[in-house]
């Protein structure tokens with residue numbers, strides 16, 4: 001093991017783009033040095049790391065991995081520890097999201113949705129436990145309001161996120177007092193490129209008490225709060241959805 005890095009270290013999965021990239025920037029601005037995991041977004045993650053390194057040198061490590069390769073996940077944590085010698089925070093952000101209309105869903109789709117949304121977060125967390133325990137650190141899982149309120153034609157995704165919600169509570173029970181485990185459940189933040197039609201998006205936002213979509217910064221702020229500012233909070237899942245789950 002190398003000498004223990006002198007600043008706290010966070011691993012963010014799926015950090016190249018969108019919510020993961022903003023979460024990485026937010027944690028970095030708060031003083032965390034980062035392990036930036038990516039799968040295909042090599043150009044994006046290199047640009048992000050360049051930006052962060054200009055702000056603070058020796059503050060990023062890139063980790064490439066297909067998270068569905070579950071047996072390889074302990075080696076990812078080992079690679080991180082070989083570089084930094086510590087891990088203070090794990091943000092399980094990477095996620096596959098696509099519809100599985102009944103009658104068409106395949107076992108391969110099931111495997112893909114469960115791998116990134118439930119299995120990888122579990123096996124990464126398991127591999128990270130000794131280091132997180134030593135750091136008295138935290139895990140934040142990116143869940144989804146659809147874990148508790150179903151989205152039509154997305155049964156398998158909703159089930160995978162529900163598994164992640166269950167894991168959040170179960171690990172919180174098992175890993176205290178040294179490690180806190182929480183989740184953030186975003187509502188609509190960034191639509192996928194092939195998401196709902198514009199009129200449907202606007203109708204949904206009109207039914208949302210705060211009458212807007214969330215921003216990645218809204219989500220990242222909740223992640224930072226859970227990791228840094230909530231020492232008596234564990235096993236909780238915070239909805240960051242503008243109040244959408246309150247409306248029918």
Ligand SMILES: NC(=O)c1ccc[n+]([C@@H]2O[C@H](COP(=O)([O-])OP(=O)(O)OC[C@H]3O[C@@H](n4cnc5c(N)ncnc54)[C@H](OP(=O)(O)O)[C@@H]3O)[C@@H](O)[C@H]2O)c1
Nearest residue numbers: 014018019038039040041067093094095142144186189190
């Ligand atoms: N966007 C929203 O409005 C919204 C709403 C509710 C919940 N959420 C949750 O918030 C988190 C971030 O959302 P997002 O929209 O920013 O996510 P996203 O863009 O759909 O996906 C984030 C990253 O996950 C990585 N990924 C997916 N499958 C992977 C696999 N098998 N192995 C390794 N990496 C994989 C991809 O990395 P590469 O690009 O490097 O391949 C991708 O860039 C997710 O957990 C999502 O479920 C988002």
